Amino acid sequence: MRKEDCFYLGKIVSRHGFKGELLAKLDTDEPQLYENLESVFVSVGNNLVPFFLRRCQLHKTRLLRLHFEDIDSEADATRILGSELYLPLQMLPPLEGNKFYYHEVIGFRLNDARRGDVGEIRSVNDQGAQALFVADKDGREVLIPVTDDFIEKVDRDQRVIHIRTPEGLLDLYLT
Structure with a gap:
């Protein structure tokens, strides 16, 4: 194994x-x-x-x-x-709704309510105090905290996690 x-x-x-x-x-x-x-x-x-x-x-x-x-x-x-x-x-017991296993969402897209597509999740870094989605948007690394406050919906069928990030967070990466 x-x-x-x-x-x-x-x-x-x-x-x-x-x-x-x-x-x-x-x-x-x-x-x-x-x-x-x-x-x-x-x-x-x-x-x-x-x-x-x-x-x-x-x-x-x-x-x-x-x-x-x-x-x-x-x-x-x-x-x-x-x-x-x-x-x-x-x-592993199956999870529903907005709950997910980190390995399960690798390859999902992140879609922000204001900015749209934020990139594809390449990994989840859970080594620090706050777990982070590590996404790739056109060759740029984007880090988004994995928190219920940001996650609006996990769409397993479309392989998309809908998020709403605080204003300015994505500007750090995408401008």
Whole structure:
């Protein structure tokens, strides 16, 4: 399985007990969706390796308590401590309305209520405090904050996100 075909679920953050159980911090708003997993992909080096689960249950708020098959000791658990967890993209629950996954909108057009076409979304930069659409408009990079205040409508059929940006923001890029 390739990382491009998967989504990041979380990271193994600590051992739990002495029999190989682990705790993973999930990167999701709905951790309960993942409490009955049968398997996950664990990032080992540059590869995703399938690991099958004996037990998987929520532990507090965003932690998932995992007991993998073939991991029965503290030493076995320590070997994968800090590893990232992935699941295939098709396991993502579908989103509707103006909600979307960042990978889903790559290639969509941005259309501003005042300025019209703002360009094609090339990526979403979520490394800073504010996620940004990174769009290309005729060879110029345009950065638009991903915020509900700007997004008016996500049109999946036409592959367009309709936005209303504050006056002057697009002038930074398009004049």
